[in-house]
Amino acid sequence: MMVAKIGVRSFLRQRRRNSFTLIAVMIGSAGLITLGGFVNRWENTLTNSSIYVNQAGTYSVYKRDGLLLAKTRPKTHAFSLEEQNKLTSFFAGDPQVEYVGRLLTMQGLVSNGCSSYPFEIKGYEPELFTKLRNRPEVLKWCFEILGLGEGLPFSHYQNKAVVGVAKGLAKSLNKNKVIKNADAAAPLVTDFNAYCHAPDSKQKIATDANLQIMGVTLGGQFNASDVDIAHYYTTGTTVSDYSELTAPLSLVQNLYDTDRVSSLSIYMKSPQASEETARGLKDKIVKATGIDVDVYPWNNELISPVYRGIMDFIWMMGLFFSLLIGSAVILSVVNLTTISVLDRSREIGTLKALGFRTGSIAYIFLVESLLIGTVGSFAGLGLSLLTNAFINEMNIQYFPTGFSGSAQFWITPDPLISFSILLFVFLLVTLSSLIASYVLSKRSCLELLTHNGG
Amino acid sequence: MFVKIALRNLLLYRKKSLGALLSIVIAFVSLSLFEAYMHDVQSMFEATFSQRQMFADVLIERDGTENPGRTGLDNESMNVTEQAWIESYVETQKESVQARVRFLNIYGYIANGNTKSIFAGLAYDVKEGAAVRGSKYGWNTYAGVPLDQANDPAPIIIGKGLAAVFSCTTHSAGPQLNGVVGYSSIARPFDCPEQLAQLQVNTESNQSNAMDFKIQGLIASGMSGVDEHLVMIPLDLAHKLFNTQLVSYMSISMKKGTAIDAWIETFNARASGDHLKIKAQRWQQHEMGRMFVDSIDFLAIFRNFVISIILVVVTMAILNTFIKIVHERTREIGTLRSIGFRPSFVISIFVFEALFLALSGGVIGVIASFAGQAMCNSMGLAYKAGFLSEKVPFHVTINPADFIWITGLVSVLTVVSTLAACVKTTRQPIAEIMADH
Incomplete structure (x- = not known):
């Protein structure tokens, strides 16, 4: 319980430092959810159009x-x-x-x-x-x-x-x-x-x-x-x-x-x-x-060539974009969390000197990263909901490839895909912080206390 | 001295610098690969429209037509007077015009043996059309021969879907033609139970007429939904069959180095001066090029979206790294200030450091981008790109010119992040700086 308390306190104390990770997590997850919302819109539109309208x-x-x-x-x-x-x-x-x-x-x-x-x-x-x-x-x-x-x-x-x-x-x-x-x-x-x-x-x-x-x-x-x-x-x-x-x-x-x-x-x-x-x-x-x-x-493909043509294109594009955004988010978050943990080598050393075991120290960081992951993910969800509501409200019209008229730039995230994205980002933050803190807390007190963080 | 200090600091704080460098490289590679994908899609669509569909560079048709590119035997197609004017104008433009192709949209019934179907096809100048398609798409039939290679006096090539309706078969699956590769110039054999196809049409004066053609080749237009009704015949035969001299539109292929927009402007001014209702425009601005423009606009929306997200995420990582670097070097900043260096000098050191980092990120980014390109292109992925009926390989094509603006962008990003991180600290009074640490 005490270890969890320290974790929560540490999260609040380091709020300025954590804010960068939070923003990265928030923007990254909101971006991926929005992208998923775009794909989901066309999947549903074209599915219903193929089955019922056509x-x-x-x-x-x-x-x-x-x-x-x-x-x-x-x-x-x-x-x-x-x-x-x-x-x-x-x-x-x-x-x-x-x-x-x-x-x-x-x-x-x-x-x-x-x-x-x-x-x-x-x-x-x-x-x-x-x-x-x-x-x-x-x-x-x-x-x-x-x-x-x-x-x-x-x-x-x-x-x-x-x-x-x-x-x-x-x-x-x-x-x-x-x-x-x-x-x-x-x-x-x-x-x-x-x-x-x-x-x-x-x-x-x-x-x-x-x-x-x-x-x-x-x-x-x-x-x-x-x-x-x-x-x-x-x-x-x-x-x-x-x-x-x-x-x-x-x-x-x-x-x-x-x-x-x-x-x-x-x-x-x-x-x-x-x-x-x-x-x-x-x-x-x-x-x-x-x-x-x-x-x-x-x-x-022969029955619904339009569905297959457009969705193949959108999926390929969506996956490629997600890969690019995902890699930027993964590496940036890992970078942010690792630097954050490294920066606190002396703190880890002090805790070790006070008798905290490696597992307990890792647990403190786990609590902290759980909080970052949770707050960041929910903030990302909130941001995407706000952004998507704003985009949908603006009723932006554009011409999708081969579509005979204009279509609304309408973002409707699928709950399951959104949840998967949030879970992925949450795990990314938690695990990268946990691994970095666990590795660091295995070092000796002396090494940690003399570490300059560079 | 700035340079020296900056380089020394980069080496000294290499672990943290490495974190920032990694973020820069990610941003660089993401942006360059994204642009590379855009270039590839653009060139694929351009080749499809400009060469394969024979739109060349410029399209000329009646101004203000209700159905751009789709006029047939109606008042909206170009008449003999207009065509003659264009021909004489083009004749005077030999130094800039490479070729011109005339097209007529044709409709009617096609009968082959006991099977009858509707057709929606195109008649065009075969020799000029082949010249516009160039070496890549010159051979445009996946079986048999193109119209310009046919020996029969009444040749016709029919779409893949129509060929299936007529039970025409090829001996092999044949190569796939898409926006990236063309066919090899080989007459791949095919069999149709009936080699003759009769086109049954209404002439310009609404009289029924029919003409027998010999099927010379099978074509895949590249557009879903088109091949089922597609036929192509030489324009002179179409004029005879439909008893008309009308032309739906013309395409003009320009010689390299011609200022196309200026040429179009002069053409339109002259035509207007002679009271002719005809208009030249780039095919990209024409209704028929809308699919191309829509695709590129659509991708551009996503590019901006993806770039924004990547830049914000990466900026957070860079900003965080530099705040830590500055924080750890507060004493160094205080020392420099106490021996007489002005805040602007100290800031310059950090800015140079950031610039070196951005440039190093750029160099590594270039290498990583080419590695990424090689990886993407070797995956052998193929997908259906919207309305192109054949799958196209997933390719990325790096344009080295992009490296310049991407390096510029990440440099600005890095420098701004650095300034945001160090300006406040360096401008504090020396005593406060030393005491803060």
């Missing part, structure tokens, strides 16, 4: 090779209605499955009457999507990509001939109106050449919310449909933002004259998924239904 589900189930070929060879690589029913009943029996979504992704050309652009249209079930986008985790992490411009989700429209247009494609098509705010109905044009090359063609095209979408049916016939724009959205990435459309599943099935779907998205209660669990699920499906399928976890 509707990959926890697992994506395709017919064998369907991921590559369902869009271009749906007859052979998309699920028939019978197969869909078999699979849906299989998943209905699994208590871990929350929802099963059906997606039909096809290709075609979209035109504003004057120019055509290729698109990939994703047909989904509007009611399920409304449920998914209203999940608390989606609202929390994906707020930047949930906006629908001035439009509304498909489930709000009686008319099912509606599409969602990705913002980049909308720009190419020179469209910015949605059904409810369109200035005019689609014009009846007889001479497209004159209409499209008129000086005011751009303004005319922009006044209505009408588009024509064209595709080749499964029977090989060209088909087209007049559609209205229900909303604009962002896919989150520059590349896909210029080529994507969405629509209710029924519209896409009508356009391509089919009842097939490209894939089923399985939403499990837990988002944890790996290639191994996907393989296990595939085996079960094949055994139970006899349908040859490919099952991909949501974080597979």
